[in-house]
Amino acid sequence: MDIFGSFALLLAFLTAVYAFVAGIIGIVTRRVLLTKSARNAGMAVFGLVTLAVATLEYFFFTDDFSLAYVAAHSNRALPLYYKFSSLWAGQEGSLLWWSWLLSIYVFFALFLNRKRHPELMPYVGVTLAGVQIFFLTLNNFVASPFHVIAGADGGGVLRLAKLADGSGLNPLLQYPEMVIHPPMLYLGYTGFTIPFAFAMAALLGRYPGEKWIHITRRWTMVAWCFQSIGVLLGAHWAYAVLGWGGYWAWDPVENAALLPWITGTAFLHSVMMQEKRGMMKVWNVWLVFVTFMLCILGTSLTRTGIVSSVHAFAESNIGPYFFGFLGIVLLVCLAAWYKNRDYLRSDNQLDSLVSRESSFLFNNLILLAACFAVLWGTLFPVISEAVAGNKISVGPPFFNKVEVPIALFLLFLTGVGPLLAWRKTSVDALKRNFAWPGVGGLAAGAVAFALGWRDFYPLVCVILSVFVALTILAEFYRGARVISSRDGSNILTAVGELTMRNTRRYGGYVVHFAMVMIFVGIAGSAFNQDIQKELNVGQSMAIGPYTILCQNFDQPSNDNYQSERATIEVFRNGKSRMMLYPERRLFRASGVTETIVANQSTPVHDLYVVYAGRSPDTNLPVIHAYLNPLVKWIWFGGIVLVLGTILAMIPDRRAALVLRAATDRPWAGEAAPNPVVSGPIHRTGSDD
Amino acid sequence: MNPNRNARNFLKTHDRSTFYSTIIRGVSAARITLVLALLSCAFAPASRADNAERAKALSKKVMCMCGGCNDTAGTCNHTGGAFSGPCDTAKAMQKEVADRVARGDSDDLILQSFVQEYGPTVLPEPPKKGFTWLVWVMPILAPLIAFYLIWEVVRRWRRQTLAPAGGPPISPELLDRARREADRESDE
Numbered sequence: 001m002d003i004f005g006s007f008a009l010l011l012a013f014l015t016a017v018y019a020f021v022a023g024i025i026g027i028v029t030r031r032v033l034l035t036k037s038a039r040n041a042g043m044a045v046f047g048l049v050t051l052a053v054a055t056l057e058y059f060f061f062t063d064d065f066s067l068a069y070v071a072a073h074s075n076r077a078l079p080l081y082y083k084f085s086s087l088w089a090g091q092e093g094s095l096l097w098w099s100w101l102l103s104i105y106v107f108f109a110l111f112l113n114r115k116r117h118p119e120l121m122p123y124v125g126v127t128l129a130g131v132q133i134f135f136l137t138l139n140n141f142v143a144s145p146f147h148v149i150a151g152a153d154g155g156g157v158l159r160l161a162k163l164a165d166g167s168g169l170n171p172l173l174q175y176p177e178m179v180i181h182p183p184m185l186y187l188g189y190t191g192f193t194i195p196f197a198f199a200m201a202a203l204l205g206r207y208p209g210e211k212w213i214h215i216t217r218r219w220t221m222v223a224w225c226f227q228s229i230g231v232l233l234g235a236h237w238a239y240a241v242l243g244w245g246g247y248w249a250w251d252p253v254e255n256a257a258l259l260p261w262i263t264g265t266a267f268l269h270s271v272m273m274q275e276k277r278g279m280m281k282v283w284n285v286w287l288v289f290v291t292f293m294l295c296i297l298g299t300s301l302t303r304t305g306i307v308s309s310v311h312a313f314a315e316s317n318i319g320p321y322f323f324g325f326l327g328i329v330l331l332v333c334l335a336a337w338y339k340n341r342d343y344l345r346s347d348n349q350l351d352s353l354v355s356r357e358s359s360f361l362f363n364n365l366i367l368l369a370a371c372f373a374v375l376w377g378t379l380f381p382v383i384s385e386a387v388a389g390n391k392i393s394v395g396p397p398f399f400n401k402v403e404v405p406i407a408l409f410l411l412f413l414t415g416v417g418p419l420l421a422w423r424k425t426s427v428d429a430l431k432r433n434f435a436w437p438g439v440g441g442l443a444a445g446a447v448a449f450a451l452g453w454r455d456f457y458p459l460v461c462v463i464l465s466v467f468v469a470l471t472i473l474a475e476f477y478r479g480a481r482v483i484s485s486r487d488g489s490n491i492l493t494a495v496g497e498l499t500m501r502n503t504r505r506y507g508g509y510v511v512h513f514a515m516v517m518i519f520v521g522i523a524g525s526a527f528n529q530d531i532q533k534e535l536n537v538g539q540s541m542a543i544g545p546y547t548i549l550c551q552n553f554d555q556p557s558n559d560n561y562q563s564e565r566a567t568i569e570v571f572r573n574g575k576s577r578m579m580l581y582p583e584r585r586l587f588r589a590s591g592v593t594e595t596i597v598a599n600q601s602t603p604v605h606d607l608y609v610v611y612a613g614r615s616p617d618t619n620l621p622v623i624h625a626y627l628n629p630l631v632k633w634i635w636f637g638g639i640v641l642v643l644g645t646i647l648a649m650i651p652d653r654r655a656a657l658v659l660r661a662a663t664d665r666p667w668a669g670e671a672a673p674n675p676v677v678s679g680p681i682h683r684t685g686s687d688d
Numbered sequence: 689m690n691p692n693r694n695a696r697n698f699l700k701t702h703d704r705s706t707f708y709s710t711i712i713r714g715v716s717a718a719r720i721t722l723v724l725a726l727l728s729c730a731f732a733p734a735s736r737a738d739n740a741e742r743a744k745a746l747s748k749k750v751m752c753m754c755g756g757c758n759d760t761a762g763t764c765n766h767t768g769g770a771f772s773g774p775c776d777t778a779k780a781m782q783k784e785v786a787d788r789v790a791r792g793d794s795d796d797l798i799l800q801s802f803v804q805e806y807g808p809t810v811l812p813e814p815p816k817k818g819f820t821w822l823v824w825v826m827p828i829l830a831p832l833i834a835f836y837l838i839w840e841v842v843r844r845w846r847r848q849t850l851a852p853a854g855g856p857p858i859s860p861e862l863l864d865r866a867r868r869e870a871d872r873e874s875d876e
Contacts, residue, residue: 243772244765251758278869361838369831376830380814380823388819393751395760395812402827532773584772595772613771622773 002067005055006146012048012099013136015041016129023126035122039110042125045132046107049100053087056096056145060086065163069093069145075168075589077559085179086169091303091318092145094182098299099135101183102190106132109194109219120212123201131193134325142318168589171561177237185230185257189295191223192260195267196292199285203336206343213271213284218649220271224264225645231257232638243595243610245530245626247634250399255378256298259371263291266367273360276422281344282337283364289333294371296326301378355424359417366413370406374399404457408464411519414512415468419475437474441467453527461523465516472509472516500653507648514644517637524605524630532612534620535566544627546607547571551579553621561585561594566611566621568598582611582623603636605629743786746795750785750802750810752778760812761785 019041026035056069060083065071073089074082088097106128113121139145151161172178195216202212234257239247248254267287273280300322337344377394384392419433444466445459453459480494489497499506533541540549552567565583569576580598587594593613600607608626615622747762754777757764764778774782781802788798802810814820 244759244763249758358842361842365831365834365838368834369827372830373827376826377823380820384814384819384823390819391807391809392814392820393809393812394814394823395751395758397749397813398823401813402824593772610772612765612773615773616771616776622771624773 002055002059002146002148005052006140006144008048008051008055009096009136009140009144009146012045012052012103013133013140015045015048016132016136019045020126020129020133023122023129027122027126035125038129039114039121039125042110042129042132043107045129045136046103049096049103049136052139052146053096053100056087056093057084060084063166065166066148066160067145068147068149071149071163071166073166073169075166077589078169078174079560081176081179082169082174085173085182088182088186089169089173092139092143092147094186094303095135095138095143096145097182098186098190099132099139101186102132102135102193105190105194105219109197113215117207117211117215120198120201120205120207120215123205123207124197127197127200128193131197134321138318138321142321165589168587171585171587171590171592171594172241174587174594175237175241177233177240181230181233181237184226184233188223188225188227188230188257189260189299191219191226192264192288192291192295194219194223195288199288200333200336203285203340203343206340210275210278213274217271220264220268221645221649224261224268225642227257227261227264228641228645229638231261232635232641236635236638239631240597240599241594243597245528245608245610245624245628246525247631250377250396252378253302255374255399256301259298259375260291260294262367262371262374263287263294266364266371267291269360269367270364273357277357279357280360282341285337285344286333287364289329289337293326293329293333294375296322296329300326356417356420356422359413359420363410363413363417366406366410370403370410373402373406377402407519408457408460411461411464411468411516414515415464415471418509418512419471433471433474437467437470440470441465455526458523458526461519465520465523469513469516472513475509476506497653499647500650503650503652504648507644507646507650510644510647511641512644514637514639514641517633517640521630521633521635521637524628524633528626528628530624530626532622532624534615534618535623536620541623541625543607543625544605545572546577546625546627548609548623548625550621550623559588561587563596564611564613564621566623568609568623570600570607580607580609582609584611584613601632603630603632606631739786739789742795743782743789746789746798747782747785749795749799749812750781751812752781753806753810754778 019038022034022041023038025031026038056067058064059067059070060074061080063074063076065074069090069092070086073086073093078086086093088094109128110121110125113124149161149163150158153159198212198216198219201207231254234254235247238244238249267284270280270284270287274284300319304319304322377398380394381392384390415437416434419429421429441463445463448459448462453462476495476498477491479498480491483489483497484491484494487494529544531541531543535541535548535550537550537552540547542548547570549569549571550566551569554565554567556563556565563583563585565581568580568582570578570580578600580600582598583596585594585596586592595610595612598609600609606626606628608628610624610626612622612624614620744762748760750761752759752761752764752775754764754775757766757775757778759765759778761774761778761781764774765772766775784802785798788801793801799811808815808820814823816824
C-alpha cells in the first residue's frame with residue numbers, strides 16, 4: 001500500500017514537471033495542443049496527490065503502524081475524526097496537505113478558465129506548476145510521509161516492521177477546532193498562489209488592462225477569508241485549549257500567519273485603485289508577489305523552527321529548501337517586473353489629496369507598516385544573532401507597543417476612507433458624513449471614561465470603534481432611505497435591496513463592522529485580571545464580582561486519558577450562579593497532560609477557570625481564574641467577517657436588473673434612454 | 689448651563705487678563721494637587737500589597753529562562769506539563785524579584801541584575817541601545833520613508849495633472865477614453 005502512495009506522489013511530481021516544461025514550450029512555439037496538454041497535466045496533479053492523501057488516510061484509519069509517520073501521530077484508541085486530522089499533525093503530512101490543497105486550487109483555476117483567456121492561461125498554468133514542483137519535491141525527496149519502519153532481525157538484516165500501536169496524537173491537537181484550523185489556514189496560504197499566478201501571467205504575457213484583477217478578485221477573497229478564519233480559529237484554540245488565559249502571544253508562527261493576511265488586505269483595497277482609476281499597477285503586482293512570498297515564508301517559519309517558537313511542530317532540515325525557493329521566487333518576480341515594467345504605467349493622476357485615492361494610499365501605507373513591524377520583530381532575533389552576534393528576545397511587549405498605535409490609526413482610516421469620494425471630496429461632504437459619527441464616538445468615549453476605562457489606548461479604541469460603526473450604519477441608512485422613498489418599501493427591506501445591488505461595497509462595510517467588533521474585543525484585554533491560588537475543598541477566592549468556591553475534586557477517566565477534575569461553584573452577590581468543571585487530562589498513549597478550561601463566556605466578560613494541577617510544593621490543588629472582558633466580541637466579529645466576505649462575493653443583483661431593462665422594458669417604469677448605463681443605480685454622497 | 693455662555697458672560701463683566709489669570713490659577717491649582725498626589729504616593733510607606741503588585745509587574749518584564757517556554761517569569765505556565773503554573777526556574781526568578789523589591793532596589797537595578805545573570809535574552813523588550821536599537825527605530829523609520837516616497841509620487845501625479853491645462857485641443861480618442869472611464873467609474 002505504501003508503494004501505491006509514494007508512486008502516486010512521484011507521478012504527481014513528474015506530471016507537474018511536464019506541465020511546467022510543456023507549458024513553456026507551448027508558449028514559446030505557440031503550439032495550442034501542447035498548451036492544452038500542459039493544462040490537462042496541471043489538472044491531473046490534483047488526482048494524483050488526492051490518491052497519495054487517500055492512501056495515507058487509509059493507513060491512519062486501518063491503524064496500520066508500518067509507516068513511521070502514522071506510528072508517530074496516531075494510536076488505536078484515538079477517536080476516528082482525530083485519525084483523519086492526524087494527517088497534518090506532523091511535518092511530512094502537513095507538507096503533503098499543502099500540496100493537496102494547492103492542487104485543488106490549481107485544478108479549479110485551470111478548469112473554470114479552460115475556455116477563457118487563452119492568452120493568459122498558459123502562463124498561469126506554468127506559474128502554478130512551478131510552485132507545485134517545489135512542494136512535490138519536498139513531498140517526494142525531502143519529507144516523504146511514506147517512510148516505512150524497519151528493524152534489524154537477529155542476523156542483522158533489516159526487515160520491514162510494523163508496530164503494535166502508535167504513540168498517539170499530540171493531545172493539544174485533540175480538540176475539534178484543530179480538525180478545522182490547520183485546513184483553514186492552509187487554504188489561506190495556498191489560496192494566495194492563484195492571484196500570484198495570474199499577476200505573474202499578466203505581467204509575463206503583457207496581458208492588457210485590469211483583467212487579471214477582475215479574474216482574481218474572488219480567488220483573493222476566498223484565500224483571504226480562509227486566512228482570516230484560520231488566524232481566528234488559531235487564536236480561539238490557543239484561548240480555549242492552552243489554558244493561559246490569552247489568545248495571542250505574538251509567537252513567530254502566529255505572526256507568520258498574520259503577515260500574508262495583512263498584505264492580502266492591502267491588496268484587496270488597492271485593486272480598487274487600479275479597477276477604477278488605472279493607478280497603482282506596479283504596486284498591485286508587487287503586493288501580490290509579496291503576499292505569496294510571505295505565505296511561503298510563513299509556511300517555512302511554521303515548518304522549520306528557524307525562529308524559536310512554542311509551536312514546536314518541527315525543527316528540521318528543510319529550511320534551506322524553503323529559502324532557496326523564496327530566493328528563486330524573488331528573482332523571478334524581479335526579472336518579470338523589470339522586463340515588463342513599461343507595461344505597468346499608470347493611466348491617471350491624483351486630483352485631490354482629500355479623496356478616495358489618497359485614502360487608499362494611506363490604507364496601504366499603514367497596512368504595510370503594520371506588516372513590516374511584525375516581520376521585523378519576528379526576524380530580528382535571527383538578524384541580531386547573525387549580524388551583531390548577540391542573542392536577544394523580541395517578546396509581546398515590543399509588538400504591543402509598536403502595533404497598537406498602527407492598528408488604531410488603521411481603524412480610524414476604516415471610518416474615514418470609504419466616505420471620501422473618488423477624485424475629490426468637498427468640505428461640505430466631509431461635515432455631512434462625519435459630524436454625527438464623530439460626536440457619537442466622543443460621547444461613547446466620555447461614557448467609557450465615566451465607567452472607569454481610563455487607559456489611553458482602550459479609550460481611543462472605544463471612540464474610534466463607535467465612530468466607525470456609526471459611519472457604516474449611516475451609509476446603510478442613507479442608501480436605504482433613498483430606496484425606500486423611491487419605491488415605498490420599509491427601511492429594512494431597503495437595506496437588503498441596497499446591499500444586494502452592490503454586494504461588494506456593502507459586504508465590505510460588513511467586514512469593516514466585523515473588524516470594529518474584533519477591535520472592541522481586543523481593547524478589553526487591557527482590563528484582564530487573574531488570580532492563582534491553592535484551593536482545598538471548601539476554600540474560596542474572589543475575582544471581580546465573582547467568588548469561586550471549591551466544592552469537590554474527582555478523577556473521571558476513560559481509555560484515552562485519565563483525568564483530575566475540580567467542581568467549582570461560582571457566586572455573585574452572594575447568590576450561586578453556576579457550576580464550573582475545570583479539568584486536567586493525562587493522555588495514556590503519550591503521557592502528556594492537557595488542561596480543559598472551564599470558560600463561562602458572556603458578551604461582557606469571560607470567567608475563565610483553569611485547574612492548574614497540584615502544587616509541586618504542597619500537593620494542594622491550584623486554581624487559576626481569569627476575568628477577561630469583551631473577549632467574545634472577537635469571535636462574534638470573526639463570524640460577521642466571514643458573512644461579510646461571502647456577501648461581497650455574491651454577484652450584484654443590479655446586473656440582472658440592468659439586463660432586464662436593456663432587453664425587456666425600462667426599469668420600474670422610469671424612462672431609460674440608455675438602460676445599460678442608467679440602470680437603477682442608487683448613489684449616495686460618495687460612490688464606490 | 690452652557691459653559692461657553694458662562695465664559696462669555698464672564699468676559700463681559702471682567703477684563704480679559706483677569707479671565708486668563710483665573711484659568712492659569714485653576715490650572716496651577718490642579719498641577720499642585722497632582723504633584724501632591726504623586727508625592728504622597730512616593731513617600732507613603734511601601735505597603736506589602738504595593739510591593740507584591742510591583743514584583744508581579746516586574747516579573748512580567750523578564751523572560752522565564754527555563755528554555756522550555758516562551759513566557760515571562762510572571763506568566764510562565766507550562767501547558768501540557770505536569771503542573772500548568774510557573775516552573776521552578778520561573779518561581780526562582782519570581783522570588784528573586786520579590787526579594788529585591790522588598791530590599792528596596794529600583795526597577796532598573798533589578799532588571800540590570802537579571803541581564804548580568806542571564807544575558808540580554810532575559811528581556812522580552814530588547815534594550816533601546818546598540819544594535820538592538822534598530823528593532824525599535826525601523827518600524828517608525830520605514831513608514832516615514834514610505835510616506836515620503838508616496839508623497840513624492842503623489843506630487844508627481846499632481847504635476848502631471850496640472851500640466852495639460854491650456855494645452856492642445858482634446859483629441860477624439862482621449863474624449864472617448866474619458867467617456868469609457870467615466871462609465872467604468874460609475875459602474876459601482
